Amino acid sequence: MPLDAYPEHILLTPGPTPIHPRAMHAMTRPMLGHMDPEVFALNREIQDDLRVMYGAEPEGFTALLAGTGSLGMEAGFANLVEEGDEVLVCANGSFGRRMAEMAARYGARVRLVTAPLGEAIRPEDVAAQLAHGGDIRMVAVVHGETSTGVLNPVPEIAELVRGTGALLTVDAVTTAGMEPFHMAEWGVDYAYTGAQKCLSAPPGVAPVAISERALARYAARRTPTPLWYCDFEGLRDYWTRHTYHHTVPVNLHFAFHAALQAALEEGMEARQRRVQQVGEAIVSALKPLGFSPYVRRPEDRLPTVLALRLPEGFDDAGVRQALRKREISVTGGLGPTAGVIWRLGLMGEAARPGPYRALMTALEDILGERGLVGRFDESLDGVLV
Ligand SMILES: *Cc1c(COP(=O)(O)O)cnc(C)c1O
Secondary structure (H helix, E strand, C coil), X not given: CCHHHCCCCEECCCCCCCCCHHHHHHHCCCCCCCCCHHHHHHHHHHHHHHHHHHCCCCCCXXXXXXXXXXXXXXXXXXXXCCCCCEEEEEECCHHHHHHHHHHHHCCCEEEXXXXXXXXXXXXXXXXXXXXXXXXXXXXXXXXXXXXXXXXXXXXXXXXXXXXXXXXXXXXXXCCECCECCCHHHHCCCEEECCCCCCCCCCCCCEEEEECHHHHHHHHCCCCCCCCHHHCHHHHHHHHCCCCCCCCCCHHHHHHHHHHHHHHHHHCHHHHHHHHHHHHHHHHHHHHHHCCEECCCCHHHECCCEEEEECCCCCCHHHHHHHHHHCCXXXXXXXXXXXXXXXXXXXXXXXXCHHHHHHHHHHHHHHHCCCCHHHHHHHHHCCCCC
């Protein structure tokens, strides 16, 4: 089938997001070897740009891992946790629980801080655990919990962790690259995301940032990192010393480089603004139908994953299937929120009026309702997106 015969598909999911046109173009660049000087120069730019995106200190280390966001998560525990370490994991959703499971597999004694579904982790609960005694070696938290659309208070948690001797690991998958992220200023030691979320690059690389403090913890390990593929020293062999470690996915580096540059040129404040504006337009279009925010407290709402409670009696599966027939993908809830909510992605290129106007047009048709597109446009009228 010729490429242009494939239909345009509109991805409104909380990842993957539509690929940025510049990233798409960069992927068609002729292949180069992973040891080519031009690739090393491009990698260098990626590392510098990642420092800017994460707000990382110059002494820290940034790189791409050859895998998705979950590999970024796993590499942090593999390199920074040793058998018997106490790790405090904030788990108020499925990605927080994934962190706890991974930490345990690398030998951690895991302590949990939880919160009711749809609510943020309370800093008081983290403080209570830290005051509990013991020797907590790491605190781990998901910044934006994709499974529920909850934003956890990372700066407040970071302030509590600072000075305790524990490292702070932050899952920045739904925030970094779309909203200002201040790794050094907040005191974050390890952060990761996935290329296919806020940066609208193809899936397959996980950008990570490691603080100087975390590198020192790694250097003091009693035993080698059990995950050879992502051993921090192995990464530095390739990214810093330019020796062979493993074959990096060069074409994905091309695409990621282009997507990251586009994001930095736009600026995080501008990206944050368009997330907010499109989010408000969606809510004002859908509210009269009975959709309402799932997360009760406005300060707990994650702007990049809009979780909306469905109207009473809404045919979740049927409507999403009808949307899929029109080449529009929307994501429902997970586990206990299945059939209860929709999770609308506002990361990267999804946070634009075009794709969501297409959703409103399709919903008018499927539901036999009027006014969705009008309310959507009215909300965006006069604002710069
Ligand atoms: C998507 C996601 C991940 C996992 O990323 P994969 O790329 O699917 O491996 C981790 N954390 C959060 C918060 C996510 O949204």
